[in-house]
Amino acid sequence: MPQVEVKCSVSNCSFWGKGNNCQAPTIMVEVDQHADYNTEMSSEFGVDTSHQDQAPTSAVTCCKTFKPKK
Numbered sequence: 001m002p003q004v005e006v007k008c009s010v011s012n013c014s015f016w017g018k019g020n021n022c023q024a025p026t027i028m029v030e031v032d033q034h035a036d037y038n039t040e041m042s043s044e045f046g047v048d049t050s051h052q053d054q055a056p057t058s059a060v061t062c063c064k065t066f067k068p069k070k
Helices: none
Strands: 029-031 061-063
Touching: none
Parallel strands: none
Antiparallel strands: 029 061
């Protein structure tokens, strides 16, 4: 699989890198419907990866990989 470049402008994320490049080893994207899912009580990136959803547009999605810088 080719390496993919992930861009992110959220500079207070612990995975944010120079040039708005995401440095996370894995990216998890959810639909906004699950945005309030308790991220402290589940898998590595805080989401249940066993379900599948469909999103009609990118506007209804959110990055669950985000972790604030300390």
